[in-house]
Amino acid sequence: MLKNSLAVLFAAAVLGVSLAAPIRTGAQATPAPQVTLPPYQSLTPVRVLGMIRRVFRARRPPPAYETYTMVRTQYTNYAAEPGASPYPDPLGSYTTHYWVRNLDRAALTRRIYRDDAEGPPSFDRPALNEATDPGPPTADVFAAAPVSQHINPQSYVPTPEPSSEPLKTIGSVIAIGESDYDVPQMTVERNLLHLVLRPRRDPERNVLRQIWVDKKSYELRRIIAHDRLFTGDEGIFPVTFTYTLGYLSGQLVVTHLHGIVEPRVESNGTQTVYGGDGATVDFDFTDITFPSSLPGWYFNPREYGQHLAEVPD
Numbered sequence: 001m002l003k004n005s006l007a008v009l010f011a012a013a014v015l016g017v018s019l020a021a022p023i024r025t026g027a028q029a030t031p032a033p034q035v036t037l038p039p040y041q042s043l044t045p046v047r048v049l050g051m052i053r054r055v056f057r058a059r060r061p062p063p064a065y066e067t068y069t070m071v072r073t074q075y076t077n078y079a080a081e082p083g084a085s086p087y088p089d090p091l092g093s094y095t096t097h098y099w100v101r102n103l104d105r106a107a108l109t110r111r112i113y114r115d116d117a118e119g120p121p122s123f124d125r126p127a128l129n130e131a132t133d134p135g136p137p138t139a140d141v142f143a144a145a146p147v148s149q150h151i152n153p154q155s156y157v158p159t160p161e162p163s164s165e166p167l168k169t170i171g172s173v174i175a176i177g178e179s180d181y182d183v184p185q186m187t188v189e190r191n192l193l194h195l196v197l198r199p200r201r202d203p204e205r206n207v208l209r210q211i212w213v214d215k216k217s218y219e220l221r222r223i224i225a226h227d228r229l230f231t232g233d234e235g236i237f238p239v240t241f242t243y244t245l246g247y248l249s250g251q252l253v254v255t256h257l258h259g260i261v262e263p264r265v266e267s268n269g270t271q272t273v274y275g276g277d278g279a280t281v282d283f284d285f286t287d288i289t290f291p292s293s294l295p296g297w298y299f300n301p302r303e304y305g306q307h308l309a310e311v312p313d
Contacts, residue, residue: 049179065100076277105126105136123299207227208226257282295307
């Protein structure tokens, strides 16, 4: 995530024929898995996590194209009185339309201004844990964060996500692979399992901290994860993101992110508190659709000038 050049840009409508109706908020019913999944009572917590990841991967990669609207609401670092809720920050809050090619996360974007006026086309690659706005809604929530910050996230072309085989049962065992996390705690909360995760290595890359899943289908319902705020002048600060999740055409989608900037622990053990605007921020992802195709020039900013009359709104 990135600090806004206008105020504080906090970073870590749709064209075409949609394959499904837009999703706005909340989780939708998901199709039942095609195999019989083992009950959580028969598994260790680490194997439960492996089943969750395996169920998630069975429906990846996401559709080729994705469109959505991102509404970002940022708050200032001051309030009417100590302890009161901070004031909204209108300069650091905005709405943006996205048209994304998921193969490489290339995206045409348009900022929405007052009275629904739209800005010129702009190129972006939305991502988690990068110096840009988070996204897209179908982001790979199990992916490791980058080893180091990309100086220009827009120019970095990510490796395409490999296709996964459907869940298959071999005898009575489903292979889950090695875990990047230990699971020191797993509890039942009505219809959900709540797993507390601890990275086995490199906590800056393995960013999941807590997850909630359906206790029968192992479908993700909520996530708490680590992210980063790239401020430029003040350095990098840790961020805690809470993900609200839903499902659209069988795909997990993020419908809301609530972010809180945490103090940075320095090498000598002292803490540095972030003092700028945007210490609390919310992102809403609405009007999500998966069109069957989008024009190729959407993903080449050098061609935008030739297609100004065709820019979507």
